[in-house]
Amino acid sequence: MRQAVIALGSNLGDRAELLRAxxxxxxxxxxxxxxxxxxxxxxxxxxxxxxxPDYLNAVVRISTTLGPFELLAVCQEIETAHDRIRDVRWGPRTLDLDIIEFGGLSMDEPTLTLPHPRAADRAFVLVPWAMMDPEARLNGQPVRALAEQAEDLQGISPRSYPLLTDAAAQGPAE
Structure with a gap:
């Protein structure tokens, strides 16, 4: 199984519920x-x-048997299932899932670049990631240090919306 990091964001609808879903x-x-x-x-x-509107953002770490393109397809299917519309670049959205890191893999393909090409500059990815995993590294650099240097750091405030429900925390049903 490989480890991957996925960033989640929402600024339309019931943002907290969309992230939980x-x-x-x-x-x-x-x-x-x-x-x-x-x-x-x-x-x-x-x-x-x-x-x-402001975003709610979070990061999850997963273990997966899927390959990176399969995981990308899953992320896009989840976005679509929650009414994601892609009409304006960086526009408002019900849900955004981005693969940030995938098992240390480095790739630059037309539909997927790993690690995510802008993650190292974005506090909305780095801050929650560092909160989840204080020892995390991106491109060989500590995520915490990258977060402290991110230009958008001032626009972030932590909230206490639990992402993992009891059922999700227990893992998939057998």
């Missing part, structure tokens, strides 16, 4: 087990149209 959907996927989840943070939008 996405984690449950990941955990219900054959070959995927959510093994850790960060606290949820509230963040100002980075890029995209003016006037967007």
């Amino acid at each position: 996405a984690v449950a959907d990941l955990n219900a996927t054959e070959g995927v087990e959510v093994v850790a989840a960060s606290p949820v943070v509230v963040t100002h939008p980075v890029g995209g149209p003016e006037g967007q």
Whole structure:
């Protein structure tokens, strides 16, 4: 099984419930087990149209037997199931799932770049990741140190929305 890190975000609808549902959907996927989840943070939008609502963001670590492209397809299916519409780059969305890191793999393909090419600059990914795993590293650098240097650090505030329900925390049903 490989370990992967997935960032989750939502700024439309019942944001906390959408994040919880996405984690449950990941955990219900054959070959995927959510093994850790960060606290949820509230963040100002980075890029995209003016006037967007704030995001709720979080990070999960999974163990998976899936390959990176299979996992990408799962993430996109979950987004679509929760009414994600892709019409404006960095626009508002019900749900966004990004693979940040996948078992130390490095790749640059048209549909998937690993590690995620902008993760090292984004506090909305780095802060919850460091909260979940203080020893985490991205591109050989400590995630905590990268978070402290991120330009969007001031727009982040932690919240206490649990992502893992009791059922999700127990793993998939046998």
